[in-house]
Amino acid sequence: RQLFDTYTARFDFDVPDDPFSVEYRDRQMALYEMLHGKPYTTANERSPFEVQAMAKSPFPYVHGSANTVGDQLMGIGFLIKSMQLPKGARILEFGPGWGNTTLALAKMGYHVVAIDVEQNFVDLVRVRADMESIDTLDVRRGDFFDIESLSSASFDAVVFFECFHHCDDHHRLIAGFDRVLKPGGIVCFAAEPINEDFPLPWGLRMDGQSLWAIRQNGWLELGFNIDYF
16 A cells, blocks of 8 residues: 555546536546456446455454554544434445444444445445344445435435445436435535545546556546535
């Protein structure tokens, strides 16, 4: 990670003017294909690991890094404090991954529907929930666009923690927010690469860690300029 942090590739600024256009998206996906060697598909978002072993010490605890664990816990805590949801609220979480945010919310008595494209993560969160006898959690395998088939006006919040930037059509995903949220519902983007310094409206991140994740794992690693967002 320290080595990757020393490297950044140059951005391609020869992109279509309209960041909402199909042509702009096609340019970013062509860049992904060049970097990874194959077109993007959600099947690329794989994370192989042994579920039972990782359930006992999942990320970030498995690394034993005080900084990594501390940052994760502070991030989750800040998210919960910022949302200020009432007891019994219904939350739709995409990309729960290791389930740290998911379990923290469920233990507060929130009813959480968590959707992840990786079956290993679905199984892991279920095992971790069973270990703590949590029964307010519904974990499903699916993708971002399940938002188009979920019950309308059924959630108080939609939550993304380090996962929104893996969506290959964020315009389509955002269009589904209104249909699933109750009146006054909120959407939270936590620990996402949305900042003032990103040099394009949106596109592939060119830092060393992102490039490695695209090239080696096939993950989609997008960044967003806050003005565009």
